[in-house]
Amino acid sequence: MKREHEAVGETVEEKTIHDHELIIVGAGPAGLCAALYAGRSEMDAVMIEAGFPGGQLLLTELVDDYPGLENVGGMELAQKMADHAKKFGVEPTRGHVQKVRREEDGHFLVEVEGGTVYRAPAVVYTAGGTPRPLDVPGEKEYMGRGVSYCAICDGAFFKGEDITVIGGGDSAVEEGEFLTRYGSSVTLIHRRDELRAQAVLQHRFLKNEKTEVVWDTVVEEILGDGENVTGLALRNVKTDERSELSTTGVFIFVGFTPNVAVVDFHVEHDSAGYIVTDRDMRTDVPGFFVAGDVRSQLIRQITTAVGDATTAVFAAEKYLQDLEEGHGAGAEAPAEARETQAV
Ligand SMILES: Cc1cc2nc3c(=O)[nH]c(=O)nc-3n(C[C@H](O)[C@H](O)[C@H](O)COP(=O)(O)OP(=O)(O)OC[C@H]3O[C@@H](n4cnc5c(N)ncnc54)[C@H](O)[C@@H]3O)c2cc1C
Numbered sequence: 114m115k116r117e118h119e120a121v122g123e124t125v126e127e128k129t130i131h132d133h134e135l136i137i138v139g140a141g142p143a144g145l146c147a148a149l150y151a152g153r154s155e156m157d158a159v160m161i162e163a164g165f166p167g168g169q170l171l172l173t174e175l176v177d178d179y180p181g182l183e184n185v186g187g188m189e190l191a192q193k194m195a196d197h198a199k200k201f202g203v204e205p206t207r208g209h210v211q212k213v214r215r216e217e218d219g220h221f222l223v224e225v226e227g228g229t230v231y232r233a234p235a236v237v238y239t240a241g242g243t244p245r246p247l248d249v250p251g252e253k254e255y256m257g258r259g260v261s262y263c264a265i266c267d268g269a270f271f272k273g274e275d276i277t278v279i280g281g282g283d284s285a286v287e288e289g290e291f292l293t294r295y296g297s298s299v300t301l302i303h304r305r306d307e308l309r310a311q312a313v314l315q316h317r318f319l320k321n322e323k324t325e326v327v328w329d330t331v332v333e334e335i336l337g338d339g340e341n342v343t344g345l346a347l348r349n350v351k352t353d354e355r356s357e358l359s360t361t362g363v364f365i366f367v368g369f370t371p372n373v374a375v376v377d378f379h380v381e382h383d384s385a386g387y388i389v390t391d392r393d394m395r396t397d398v399p400g401f402f403v404a405g406d407v408r409s410q411l412i413r414q415i416t417t418a419v420g421d422a423t424t425a426v427f428a429a430e431k432y433l434q435d436l437e438e439g440h441g442a443g444a445e446a447p448a449e450a451r452e453t454q455a456v
Pocket residue numbers: 138139140141142143144161162163164165166167168169170172173174175176177178208209210211239240241242243244261262263266267372375404405406407413414415416418
């Protein structure tokens with residue numbers, strides 16, 4: 114550990130720098146899995162997490178699609194993953210990362226609120242993302258009890274029921290179509306009179322006999338009986354007419370924000386802001402590896418997050434070995450291996 118003084122305007126701020134081999138940003142499923150493998154490999158790794166370990170698992174009532182753990186609670190799975198990582202010696206260090214910088218010598222500086230700075234030649238960045246909420250009464254109250262942000266995760270809980278999807282972009286329409294395999298009906302609520310989704314997705318959705326679109330309409334409240342969702346209070350934005358819709362499953366797709374704002378250098382990303390990697394989780398910045406929901410990819414699940422993280426740690430380990438042996442370019446992604454998948 115080393116202390117450095119950095120001039121900030123008139124004042125001089127003292128920063129404590131902790132040196133490590135590897136910094137893991139985030140302790141969701143991807144970060145916790147990265148910690149487990151880094152610990153098993155006896156790497157000198159630190160994992161920094163702003164909140165409690167588990168990430169989006171903490172928003173998940175029940176997980177029914179993680180192999181070997183049927184119907185496990187989100188919190189329970191988060192705790193199991195955190196305990197498992199701890200067993201191999203890497204525990205989450207509490208801290209809100211404010212900036213990830215890259216120095217000229219290729220080291221990364223991860224600055225945490227309060228002035229602590231971590232430095233390492235490699236980073237596995239797993240800051241995930243955040244589903245954008247609708248911000249209406251009832252949404253928080255019924256999250257996991259009828260309100261969901263993930264069709265693949267929760268669709269099967271609504272077999273034979275009336276499902277409602279909110280949104281009008283690609284995700285809403287694509288996930289809405291996916292939900293027709295479970296719901297007896299899927300009603301899409303959209304605030305405009307046309308969808309933003311790609312024509313091919315719209316066509317697929319609209320031609321399905323289970324689907325219906327309620328145009329020019331916004332959700333004012335998610336209604337429930339104290340236990341579960343029972344319906345929606347709606348308002349037509351053109352006529353101001355109010356109505357109620359009976360439904361038990363409300364899937365909200367009004368946006369998902371990848372947590373990339375703290376990355377202070379240019380790294381290739383797709384049009385939605387997700388970071389692009391090759392198949393070994395390498396980005397176009399040597400030493401900067403990315404895993405989980407923050408990565409540009411087809412699907413975002415717990416299984417994909419932990420798969421990514423496993424690969425990322427081994428790629429980072431190889432990068433560090435190459436550096437040690439003097440092959441500094443060990444992390445350059447071969448052009449032919451790069452893949453850019455728009456989300
Ligand atoms: C309601 C809901 C239900 C879901 N159900 C399922 C399901 O049943 N099955 C399934 O497979 N998937 C499900 N998912 C998706 C799954 O939870 C995600 O794919 C998975 O959590 C992604 O893991 P991650 O580690 O990449 O990111 P996240 O889980 O988003 O974790 C990222 C972590 O990074 C931390 N972080 C972010 N920024 C900073 C910062 N600046 N400083 C420090 N820490 C930071 C966050 O606090 C968070 O803990 C669900 C998602 C939601 C929202």
